[in-house]
Amino acid sequence: MLVFRFFYLAMIPAGAYYFFWLSVRGGNRQAPVCWVVFVMSEILSFVSALISLFGMWKPIKRRWRSLDALRPALPVADWPTVDVIICHYKEDTEQLRQTIRAAMKLDYPAHLLHILIADDGFFPTSKMVERSDIGLALYQTCVEEAGYDPLLEETMNERGLVEHYTVKAGDDLPRHDCAVEAHQFEFGPYGADMYGPGALPRLSLVARVKPADAHNKAGNINNVLSNSNAEGKIVLFLDADMKPVESYLLRVLPLMLEEQRSDSLQSQLIQAEDPELGAGTSKSWQINRDIGFVGCPQRFANVSGDHPDYCAHRNAIYYDGICTGRDGFGMTDFVGTNACWRREVLNEIGGFVYGSVTEDTLTSNEVHRRGYISRYADEDLCWGEAPVTVAAALLQRQRWAKGAIMNGMRIFKGAAKERKEMLLSREKPSELSEFYAYRRQQRKPNNTFVSTMFWLDSTLYPLLGWGAFGYVFCAIFHLITAQAPISPTSTQSLAGAFVTYYLIRYGAFFSAFYEVNMTDVLRSQQCWFSYSFAHTVGVWDALFGGAKFGWVANTGQRHRRSWLEWFNILTLGALLSGIVWRLFAFIVIEEACSPYENFGAVAFGGYVAWMMAPVALVSLNERLSSADESEREGKPMPVPTPIIAAALTILGVVFLSGWANARCGIEARG
Numbered sequence: 001m002l003v004f005r006f007f008y009l010a011m012i013p014a015g016a017y018y019f020f021w022l023s024v025r026g027g028n029r030q031a032p033v034c035w036v037v038f039v040m041s042e043i044l045s046f047v048s049a050l051i052s053l054f055g056m057w058k059p060i061k062r063r064w065r066s067l068d069a070l071r072p073a074l075p076v077a078d079w080p081t082v083d084v085i086i087c088h089y090k091e092d093t094e095q096l097r098q099t100i101r102a103a104m105k106l107d108y109p110a111h112l113l114h115i116l117i118a119d120d121g122f123f124p125t126s127k128m129v130e131r132s133d134i135g136l137a138l139y140q141t142c143v144e145e146a147g148y149d150p151l152l153e154e155t156m157n158e159r160g161l162v163e164h165y166t167v168k169a170g171d172d173l174p175r176h177d178c179a180v181e182a183h184q185f186e187f188g189p190y191g192a193d194m195y196g197p198g199a200l201p202r203l204s205l206v207a208r209v210k211p212a213d214a215h216n217k218a219g220n221i222n223n224v225l226s227n228s229n230a231e232g233k234i235v236l237f238l239d240a241d242m243k244p245v246e247s248y249l250l251r252v253l254p255l256m257l258e259e260q261r262s263d264s265l266q267s268q269l270i271q272a273e274d275p276e277l278g279a280g281t282s283k284s285w286q287i288n289r290d291i292g293f294v295g296c297p298q299r300f301a302n303v304s305g306d307h308p309d310y311c312a313h314r315n316a317i318y319y320d321g322i323c324t325g326r327d328g329f330g331m332t333d334f335v336g337t338n339a340c341w342r343r344e345v346l347n348e349i350g351g352f353v354y355g356s357v358t359e360d361t362l363t364s365n366e367v368h369r370r371g372y373i374s375r376y377a378d379e380d381l382c383w384g385e386a387p388v389t390v391a392a393a394l395l396q397r398q399r400w401a402k403g404a405i406m407n408g409m410r411i412f413k414g415a416a417k418e419r420k421e422m423l424l425s426r427e428k429p430s431e432l433s434e435f436y437a438y439r440r441q442q443r444k445p446n447n448t449f450v451s452t453m454f455w456l457d458s459t460l461y462p463l464l465g466w467g468a469f470g471y472v473f474c475a476i477f478h479l480i481t482a483q484a485p486i487s488p489t490s491t492q493s494l495a496g497a498f499v500t501y502y503l504i505r506y507g508a509f510f511s512a513f514y515e516v517n518m519t520d521v522l523r524s525q526q527c528w529f530s531y532s533f534a535h536t537v538g539v540w541d542a543l544f545g546g547a548k549f550g551w552v553a554n555t556g557q558r559h560r561r562s563w564l565e566w567f568n569i570l571t572l573g574a575l576l577s578g579i580v581w582r583l584f585a586f587i588v589i590e591e592a593c594s595p596y597e598n599f600g601a602v603a604f605g606g607y608v609a610w611m612m613a614p615v616a617l618v619s620l621n622e623r624l625s626s627a628d629e630s631e632r633e634g635k636p637m638p639v640p641t642p643i644i645a646a647a648l649t650i651l652g653v654v655f656l657s658g659w660a661n662a663r664c665g666i667e668a669r670g
Contacts, residue, residue, distance in 0.1 A: 001056075001057070001058065001059065003507075003511045004053075004056060004057075004508060004511040004512050005057065007504055007505075007507040007508035007511055008053055008054075008056075008057070008508045008512075010504050010508075011049070011050070011501075011504050011505050011508050012050070014500055014501045014504045014505070015046050015050075015501060015505070017496075017497060017500075017501070018042075018497045018498065018500075018501035019039070019042070019043065019046075021493070021496075021497035021498070022038075022039055022042065022486065022497070022498075023039065025488075025489065025493060025497075026486045026487065026488050026489075026493065026494070026497060026498065027039070027485070027486060027487065028483060028484055028485055028486055028487035029487075030483060030487070031477070031481065031483035031484070031485065033477075034473075034474050034477045034478070034481075034483060034484075034485045035485050035486070037470045037473050037474055037485070038470060038471075038474045038485030038486070039485075040467075040470055041466075041467040041468075041469075041470025041471050041474070042467070043467075044463075044464045044465075044466060044467035044470070045464070045467045046505075047460075047464060048460075048461065048464035048465070048467070049505060049508070049509065051453060051456050051457045051460065051464075052322070052457050052461070053508055053509065053512055054453045054457075055322050055325040055326050055329075055453070055454065055457065056321065056322070056325040056512040056513075057325065057328070057329075058325070058328035058329070059321075059324040059325040059327070059328050060324060060327050060328040061324065061378065062255065062327070062375070062376070062377065062378065064251075065251075065254040065255075066247070066250045066251060066254065067079065067249065067250045067251075067253045067254050068250055070254065070257075070285065072284040072285075074257070074284070074285045076109060078285070079108070079109065079112055079253075080112070080232070080233040080234045080253070080276055080287070081112045081113075081114070081231070081232040081233050081234070082108065082112060082113055082114070082232045082233075082234045082235070082236060082249060082340075083114045083116060083230045083231070083232030083234070083235045083236070083343075084103045084106070084113065084114070084115045084116065084201075084236045084238065085116050085118050085221065085224055085225075085230070085235060085236070085237050085238070086099055086100065086103065086115070086116070086117050086118065086238045086239075086240060087118050087120075087217060087220060087221065087237065087238070087239055087240060087337075088117055088118065088119045088120065088121065088240045089119075089120045089121045089217075089220075089240075090121050091240040091241065093137040093140075093141050094141075095240060095241055095385075096117070096141065096240045096241075097141050097144075097145060098243055099238060099240055099241065099242060099243050100115065100117070100141070100142070100145045100203070101145060101243075102243035102244050102245075102246075103115045103201075103238065103244065104145065104200055104201055104203070105246055106201075106244060106246060106248060106249055107246045107247055107249070107250055108249045108250070110194065110199045110200060110201045111194045111195050111199070111201075112232075113201035113202070114201060114202045114204065114230065114231075114232055115201050115202065115203045115204070116204045116205075116206055116224055116228065116230055117142065117203075117204070117205045117206065118206055118220050118221055118223070118224045119205060119206065119207045119220075120207075120208070120210075120214075120216075120217070120220040142185070142187050142203055142205050145203065164185070164186035164188075164190070165183070165184070165185055165186075166183075166184050166186075167181060167182070167183050167184075168181065168182040168184075168227055169181040169182075173227055174226050174227055175222065175223070175226035175227055175351075176211070177211070177215070177219070177222070178208065178211070178214070178215060178218075178219040178220070178222040178223045178226070178227070178351075179208035179209060179210065179211065179219070179223045179227055180208075180209040180210065180211050181208065181209040182206065182207075182208050182209075182223055182227035182228060183206070183207045183208070183209075184204055184205070184206050184207075184228050184229065185204065185205040185206075185207075186202070186203075186204050187202075187203040187204065187205070188202065188203070189202065204228065204229070204230075206223065206224045206227075206228045206230075208220065208223045208227070215354045215359075216357070216359070217336070217352075217359060218351075218352035218353065218354055218359035218363075219352075219354070221237070221351065221352050222351040222352055225346060225351050225352075226351060231343075232343060233276045233287075233342070233343050233344075234253065234256070234276075234340050234341070234342065234343065235340070235341045235342075235343055235346065236248075236249070236339070236340050236341075237336070237337055237338075237339055237341065238337055238338065238382070239336065239337040239384065241384040241385045242298070242337050242338055242382050242383070242384040243382065243383050243384065244338075244381060244382050245380075245381050245382070245383075247381070248296075248381045248382065249340075251377060251379060251381060252294050252296060252340050252377050252381065253294075253340065255291075255294045255375045255377055256287055256288060256291050256294055256340065256342070256375075257285045257286065257287060257288060258285070258286065258287075258288040259284060259285055260284055260285065260286060276342070276343075276344065287342065289342075289344075290371075290372060290373055291342065291372065291373055291374065291375060292341065292342060292345045292364075292367040292368075292372035292373065292374055293334055293339050293340060293341040293342065293345070293364070293367070293374050293375075294339065294340050294374065294375045294376070294377060295323075295332055295333075295334055295335065295338060295339035295340075295374065295375075295376055295377070296338045296339070296376070296377040296378070296379060296381045296382060297319035297320070297323065297338070297378065297379075297380070297382075298315075298319065298335065298337065298338055298382065298384060299314075299380050299382060299383050299384070300313055300314065300383070300384055300385060300386035301383050301384070301385065302385055302386055302388065302634070303386045303634070304383075307634075308634065308635070309386075309519075309520070309523055309634075310523065310526075310614040310615060310617075310618050310634065310636060311386075311387070311390060311393040311523075311527060311530075311614075311615055311618065311634070312520070312523040312524050312526070312527040313386035313387065313393065314386075314520055314523075315524075316516050316517055316520035316521075316524070317513060317516060317520065317521065317524040319378075320378070320513075320515065320516045320517075320520075321512065321513045321515070321516050323376050323378070324376060324378055325512075326376070326454065327374075327375060327376035327378075329447075329450050329454075330373030330374060330375070331368050331373065331374060331447070331450065331451065331454055332364075332374045332375065332376040333360075333361055333364050333374075333458070334360045334361065334363060334364035334367075334374070335360055335361075336358075336359075336360035337360075337382070337384075338381070338382040345367060345372060348370070349363070349366050349367060349370070353365075353366050355406065355410050356403050356406040356407050356410065357399055357402055357403045357406065358399070358400060358402075358403025358404065358406070358407060359403075361403065361404075361407055361458060362403075362406075362407045362410065365407060365411065365455070368447070368451060369451070371447070388633040388634055389560055389561075389622060389633065389634075390562075390565055390568075390615055390618050390619045390622065391560060391561050391562035391564070391565060391619075391622075394531065394534040394562055394564040394565065395534075395562060395564070397531045397534045397535060397538070398534040398535070398537050398538040398541070398564065399538065400538070401461075401462035401534065401535040401536075401537075401538030401539055401542075402538035402539070402541045402542040402545075403538075403542075404458055404459050404461065404462055404538075404542075405459065405462060405538070405539050405542035405543065406542050407458065407459060408455065408458070408459030408460070409542070411455060411459075461535075462535035462536070462538055462539050463539065465528060465531070465532045465535050465536075466532065466536065468528060468529045468532035469532060469536075471529075471608055472529070472571055472575075472608055472612075474604070475575060475578070475601075475604050475605045475607075475608040475609075476574055476575065476578050476605070478600070478601040478604050478605065479575070479578030479579060479581060479582045479601045479602070479604075479605045480578060480581065480582075482582065482585070482586075482590070482594065482597045482598055482601050483597075484597065484600055484601070484604075486498070523614070525611065526610075526611045526612070526613075526614055526615070527615065528611075529608070529611040529612050530568050530611075530612060530614070530615035530616070533564060533567035533568070534564050537564065560622060560629070561619075561622060561623065565616075565619040568612055568615050568616040568619060569616050569619055569620060571612055571616070572609060572612045572613055572616040572617075575605050575606075575608055575609040575612065576609060578601075578605050579602055579605050579606060579609070582598055582601050582602055582605070583598075583602065583655060585598075586598040586659075587655065587658040587659060587662055588658075590664075591662045591663040591664055592658070592659045592662035592663065592664040592665045593662075593663070593664040613636075614636060617636035617637045617639075618634060618635065618636050618637075620636075620637040621635055621636055621637035621638070624637060625637065625638075
């Protein structure tokens with residue numbers, strides 16, 4: 001990381017000189033509008049790089065450990081109880097079935113596992129206390145996955161396998177802000193059967209009758225945490241499409257432990273029983289009470305390996321780069337799924353935090369604000385399905401951008417305060433807990449600068465992305481007028497400012513993400529342009545549109561097209577038209593004079609068009625292709641390469657002939 005740190009620090013003075021040169025010496029005063037827009041875009045891009053790359057200052061790759069192979073060993077009796085909460089709303093129940101099966105197969109003692117389906121679509125509205133069609137299908141799925149045949153009702157009754165159905169309402173409901181009624185269906189096993197050979201983990205379905213303000217996913221989760229019989233010391237959150245591998249808990253839980261040294265203060269304060277580690281017989285390990293949660297990356301089967309990922313769903317820059325960097329500071333974000341949380345921490349903050357459409361990030365912000373740290377298991381431990389259409393991807397990015405602004409506004413306004421009325425009742429803290437609380441308080445001031453940088457990165461990225469609009473404007477302006485935004489007085493001047501700055505900046509960027517696949521790096525750069533409009537709509541919605549946001553399935557099956565796609569399509573069309581116009585104007589209007597200005601415009605416009613093309617072509621394929629939906633999902637519009645190559649060859653010869661016979665071409669030949 002020394003190379004990255006050198007380039008990162010050098011980027012600051014290089015950027016300062018570059019902007020001085022751009023403002024005083026290198027700007028094209030013959031095109032003041034384009035010049036000013038370009039300067040503003042460069043400033044936004046520089047600030048974005050400065051903030052986002054800071055997180056890569058000290059990335060960390062954690063040593064592999066498995067819960068069943070710790071040295072010294074941790075007895076199975078001391079393994080913590082785990083609630084696996086699978087969040088479901090309107091996703092297809094067959095998709096959810098695969099997630100339930102994966103959770104039931106986790107390599108972990110069945111009697112320590114409790115699988116809970118947090119279903120928010122069981123009751124269609126707060127005024128209809130009856131099961132919806134999807135609720136009935138979900139119930140049937142749970143019965144089948146619990147190992148019972150719903151057709152053998154008599155056998156089920158004889159064996160006592162009918163559902164245990166409880167309803168909490170009124171004074172019996174511990175928490176009213178997230179539910180009017182809480183309905184829980186238990187599918188067993190029960191009693192001694194939990195410990196029998198080959199027993200499955202307990203399986204429950206928890207639904208709620210929603211209040212007027214249901215708080216979306218955050219309210220659904222809080223209903224399960226507070227109004228059901230979920231009581232595991234560790235809580236694993238999964239989206240409906242995210243299927244954990246069997247070794248998930250064995251690989252993640254060790255990151256929540258700390259080894260005790262006999263001469264440590266913590267060891268001297270350990271009581272006879274650790275409330276978060278089973279029987280408490282181990283004197284070598286205990287839950288690290290500084291940790292709030294441990295997350296892992298989202299992996300998507302439909303864009304893994306050699307599958308094309310034109311919309312950057314893999315998000316490798318974030319999961320393979322930024323998350324490892326933030327892990328070095330103990331401040332990796334929670335992305336809403338694939339993370340194990342300590343129940344005690346969730347109780348302390350009152351469950352998931354309300355006030356944003358991205359409640360996951362807001363909740364992790366609150367945890368970090370209180371001095372807790374998070375860790376990151378950089379392994380392929382959970383697999384889901386990425387959006388299959390550009391429309392769904394754009395709506396997803398719009399929601400993320402809206403949530404980023406809402407989170408930033410909430411923190412900026414000082415709304416993230418201690419919510420005493422939301423805290424669940426807790427016993428008097430032990431001496432050990434008080435020690436850890438003191439240690440967190442001591443760490444908080446040291447995290448102020450780091451957390452501020454991360455807050456700026458998470459909040460401002462939709463706004464800093466406006467630089468893409470500036471580059472698009474300058475490229476089109478350059479193509480139409482042949483007026484560049486910069487006009488260096490000499491090659492030495494250009495090399496001393498522009499070239500030096502970009503060499504250092506790209507050195508910092510590529511040294512930061514050298515372990516990320518270069519194709520994924522390219523896709524992230526292309527999607528920075530393609531998602532800029534969706535981000536802008538998200539910002540507008542956050543400022544003026546209210547807190548609600550329509551549901552979008554992860555796979556995007558219900559969203560084949562969106563009006564947001566037209567920005568990319570029309571922009572690509574404008575750029576390609578501008579390139580044709582510039583080549584035509586160069587020969588016919590300018591009589592082949594000023595080739596540098598004209599070909600510079602074509603190169604600039606071609607670069608921006610290359611950035612915009614992949615996502616725009618996928619959108620066009622969705623609209624123009626006659627193939628089946630499954631065949632055109634995530635694929636760009638087919639380009640007849642041989643025909644285009646033949647046409648360009650002919651047109652190229654015609655263009656060169658026109659250049660040679662134009663006035664400046666004839667003069668150049670003497």
